[in-house]
Amino acid sequence: MTVLPAKYRQQAALDLSKNRIAALGAIVFGIMLLVAVGRFFVQFTNLLRPAALEGSGLRDIVTVAPDGAISGAIPPQLAVGIVVALALVMVIHEPMHGPCYWHFSGKRPTLGITWLGIYVGAPSEVYFPRNQYLVVGIAPLVLSTLVGLLLVPIAPVVLVPMLILFVAFNSAGAAGDLIMVARLLFYSPDTLMQDIGTSVIVYGRGT
Template structure:
């Protein structure tokens, strides 16, 4: 199906995930990114060792001679150092830019970008995407940046290749929120449509199947009373 400004006829809201004000979920996403960085770093290092077996030996050799009288080596060291320092910001911008590009390819309109302290976002409020379209948008930065990094590793000087691998690991670790949202969406019916707002997502399904979907009461902190808001 094509992305649309209005949901299909006969659709009703079946669930949502709200990020804004949901400190428990945001804390979980940020905390899990730490082991995610370790796992991703190990995975990219192992893959790079297969693609370019001499990479880490070349890097160690370069590191040991980078402060010699060789001006090109010193300049490469400075570039690599600045690359490492700037990489978290570069990854943040690239990650959301890829989300935004995917939104634009489906909607033909400029998405919204922002930063709310706990998370950055690219969103297309007012647009309803099919389930598979949303999964593409959600996974595009993880897949696209990871593949690009692996392709670049054999072609770059060893220090710059290490910087790129570090960026790829950071990007993978920062995708914990994307993976969580995609895990929620992949369990919805194939006919579901999703709206991605700056503070979360909402999904709608045909009314004929809505009654067969169990209501999940998670992702929100409990009210002061005994009631909980359903997603």
């Protein structure tokens, strides 16, 4: 909707970039997602197409010594793959929000470019019901994970390691989105969200 209902009043303004604890939490959570999703996809690929991992170095990122000590390293053959995967995330992650913005609002989202890559913003002066905004927030994580699960069994072997890296880094990039989604779950479904760039304004029914 493009008109705020008369009885609605601003309840909060959420901006992770201005909250040091939330920003630090997003970094830590992103690392956790990177490791967890990456490990899951390596195991998934090892189960279905073990040959796709041969020589990729993905199995060697984390090693466990006989005494139980855990160590991590980036094999040289993965360096180029990591750079390419990160570049793809910078180009693809944000645009995955776009179709959801467009579908729910009926308006074209705004596009821009920053040093972090392509930026996709909500159409101006649009108020999204909470549940719609939650879908917008989780879209990049859900879409990339589903695409990864579908492509791992059929993609050319040489591209599978790159696909795994892309999905893992994209999941890490969704950490801030997921933290915002978690915060919005504390508001009732009838609240409205306005995306104004780095901030989300929450509106609820006044008393």
